[in-house]
Amino acid sequence: MLVTVIGLGLIGGSLALELKKRLGYTVYGVDVNTANAQKAIDLGIVDRIITIEEVGLSDIVVLAVPVNYLPELANKVLNFIKKDAIVFDMGSTKEKLCKTVENHEKRSNFVAVHPIAGTEHSGPEAAIYNLFDHKVNIICDKELSSETAVAKVLNIFNALQMRTIFLNSIEHDKHIAYVSHLSHISSFMLGKTVLEKEKNEKNIFDMAGSGFESTVRLAKSSPNMWSPIFIENKENILSSLNEYIDNLITFKNLILEENSSGLQQTMKETNHIKEVLKGIQK
Amino acid sequence: MLVTVIGLGLIGGSLALELKKRLGYTVYGVDVNTANAQKAIDLGIVDRIITIEEVGLSDIVVLAVPVNYLPELANKVLNFIKKDAIVFDMGSTKEKLCKTVENHEKRSNFVAVHPIAGTEHSGPEAAIYNLFDHKVNIICDKELSSETAVAKVLNIFNALQMRTIFLNSIEHDKHIAYVSHLSHISSFMLGKTVLEKEKNEKNIFDMAGSGFESTVRLAKSSPNMWSPIFIENKENILSSLNEYIDNLITFKNLILEENSSGLQQTMKETNHIKEVLKGIQK
Missing domain, CATH: 1.10.3660.10 (6-phosphogluconate dehydrogenase C-terminal like domain)
Incomplete structure (x- = not known):
C-alpha cells in the first residue's frame, strides 16, 4: 500500500510514522516547505519526498495542511488520483471543505476525518508515536463517501486504537x-x-x-x-x-x-x- | 514542637502531613466543620482535634482557612498565643490581612505566607504528601515579622524543599x-x-x-x-x-x-x- 501524506507537521508527520510502523505502508511525503520536507526525510518520517503532481501513484492520499488550504487541495488531489484511490483530510473544520468537494465526480473517494489529537507543538520535529491511541476520531458526512473508502479509513484509525464516531459536517x-x-x-x-x-x-x-x-x-x-x-x-x-x-x-x-x-x-x-x-x- | 493547624482542607491538611512526617512535630487541628475534623483524624492528618481557645499551648499556629476569615482569625489567634509562639497563614491574598494585623501588639509573631501550591481538589481527603516540593513560597512584609518568626517559617518551608521569595503584600x-x-x-x-x-x-x-x-x-x-x-x-x-x-x-x-x-x-x-x-x- 502506497500512501502520500501532504503536510508533514505534527499531525501529518505523526500519522506517517504510524502508517509505516503499524500498517507497514510505504509513505511518501509532500510539503511546500522544503526545509520541513528535508527534516521529514532526516527524521525517517517518510520514505521519499514527491511533488503533488505525482500523487496519482498513491492508493491513499492524506491531507494534513492548514485548514484554509484544504478545500482547494482536496479538489486538486481528487483530480490526480487513480480510480480506486482514497483521499482523506485531518482538519479541524469541515463545513466549507465538504461543501467545496460536494460535486466533485470523485466525491465518494473522499472521506472527511478529524482525529481529536494533538499537542501544543508543531512541525515535523513535533511528530510522535502513539499520538492517536485511545483518542476519538470523527468522520463527517459518511454517507457521501463510498463504503470502501470509509472501510479503508476505519482500518487505519482502528489500527491506531481510536474510537470513531460519525457526525454531520455542519454539526x-x-x-x-x-x-x-x-x-x-x-x-x-x-x-x-x-x-x-x-x-x-x-x-x-x-x-x-x-x-x-x-x-x-x-x-x-x-x-x-x-x-x-x-x-x-x-x-x-x-x-x-x-x-x-x-x-x-x-x-x-x-x-x-x-x-x-x-x-x-x-x-x-x-x-x-x-x-x-x-x-x-x- | 506543638503545631496547631486551623482549617484542615487541601492546603492545611497537606501541611499537617508534612509537619508530622518531615519535622516530627505533634500536630493538632481545628476545623469548624466537624465532619472534616473527624475525617482529618481518621486519615491520620492530625493527632488531635482541639478548639480554637486551646491554641495557646501551641508553639506554631497555622491559619489555613478561606481568605475572608483570615484577618479576624489572625487577630484572635494572636490574642491567644503564648509570648514566643508564631502564627502564619497560607492564604492567596495578603493586603487586607496584613493591614488588619498591622497594629496588633504581637504583629512580629505573625508571618504572612503564600506557598504557590495546590490542586483543583479540596477537603481533608484531598490532602497529599509532596504537594509543596520544589515549588515557590512567598513571604510578605517580612520586615514586620521578627527575625525569629521568619527563621522558624523558613525552617519549615526549606524542609518542604520550597524556594522562598519575599514580596510586599500590596505587590x-x-x-x-x-x-x-x-x-x-x-x-x-x-x-x-x-x-x-x-x-x-x-x-x-x-x-x-x-x-x-x-x-x-x-x-x-x-x-x-x-x-x-x-x-x-x-x-x-x-x-x-x-x-x-x-x-x-x-x-x-x-x-x-x-x-x-x-x-x-x-x-x-x-x-x-x-x-x-x-x-x-x-
Whole structure:
C-alpha cells in the first residue's frame, strides 16, 4: 500500500510514522516547505519526498495542511488520483471543505476525518508515536463517501486504537468551536494579558503555579495552524466567543457587587465539569 | 514542637502531613466543620482535634482557612498565643490581612505566607504528601515579622524543599491576580460556556481533547475557597479581568475581519509564553 501524506507537521508527520510502523505502508511525503520536507526525510518520517503532481501513484492520499488550504487541495488531489484511490483530510473544520468537494465526480473517494489529537507543538520535529491511541476520531458526512473508502479509513484509525464516531459536517463545526477552538482563544488571551502586565518576567516565573501553566498551555500553539481555523469556523467561533465574553462580564459584575452567593452558585454549577471530564477518553 | 493547624482542607491538611512526617512535630487541628475534623483524624492528618481557645499551648499556629476569615482569625489567634509562639497563614491574598494585623501588639509573631501550591481538589481527603516540593513560597512584609518568626517559617518551608521569595503584600496581590486568580476565572467561564451550550454532554465526552481538559481544569476548584479570594482581591482582579475581556474583544474583531496577519501576529507574540513557562519551577 502506497500512501502520500501532504503536510508533514505534527499531525501529518505523526500519522506517517504510524502508517509505516503499524500498517507497514510505504509513505511518501509532500510539503511546500522544503526545509520541513528535508527534516521529514532526516527524521525517517517518510520514505521519499514527491511533488503533488505525482500523487496519482498513491492508493491513499492524506491531507494534513492548514485548514484554509484544504478545500482547494482536496479538489486538486481528487483530480490526480487513480480510480480506486482514497483521499482523506485531518482538519479541524469541515463545513466549507465538504461543501467545496460536494460535486466533485470523485466525491465518494473522499472521506472527511478529524482525529481529536494533538499537542501544543508543531512541525515535523513535533511528530510522535502513539499520538492517536485511545483518542476519538470523527468522520463527517459518511454517507457521501463510498463504503470502501470509509472501510479503508476505519482500518487505519482502528489500527491506531481510536474510537470513531460519525457526525454531520455542519454539526461538527458547531460543537468543535466550543470544545476545542474556544479554549485555544481563552488560553491565548490569558497568555497575552499576563505577558502585557508582567513586563518583568521574573514575576511570572516566581508566582505562577501549575494552575496557570495548565490554563495557558494552548497559548504555545502554532499561529499558522490556528489562524486559518478561526477564520474558517468564524460564525461558530464568534457565537462561542460572545457567550464566553458575556459570561465573563456577568462574573465580573458578581465580583464588583461582592455577591458571594452568586459567585459560589456559578462556580458550583460549573464544578459539574468534573463529572463531564471523567467521561473524556484519555 | 506543638503545631496547631486551623482549617484542615487541601492546603492545611497537606501541611499537617508534612509537619508530622518531615519535622516530627505533634500536630493538632481545628476545623469548624466537624465532619472534616473527624475525617482529618481518621486519615491520620492530625493527632488531635482541639478548639480554637486551646491554641495557646501551641508553639506554631497555622491559619489555613478561606481568605475572608483570615484577618479576624489572625487577630484572635494572636490574642491567644503564648509570648514566643508564631502564627502564619497560607492564604492567596495578603493586603487586607496584613493591614488588619498591622497594629496588633504581637504583629512580629505573625508571618504572612503564600506557598504557590495546590490542586483543583479540596477537603481533608484531598490532602497529599509532596504537594509543596520544589515549588515557590512567598513571604510578605517580612520586615514586620521578627527575625525569629521568619527563621522558624523558613525552617519549615526549606524542609518542604520550597524556594522562598519575599514580596510586599500590596505587590503580591497585584501580581497574583494576573498569574493565578485570572486563570481560575478564565477556566471557570470556559467550563460554564461549554456546559451551557452542550446540553448533550456526550458531545463533550466525544469531541473534547486534552487541550480542553487542560484549559478547563481549574473549573473544578472549590467555590468556598475561591469566592472569598475574588472578593478580597477585587480591585486587582477587576483590572486583570477588564484587560482580559478587552483582549478577547480585540481578537474577536480580528476574526470578524478575517484579519489573518493580525491573528498570526498576536499569537506569535503570545507564543513567547513558551520561554516564560520553561522558567517556572515545576
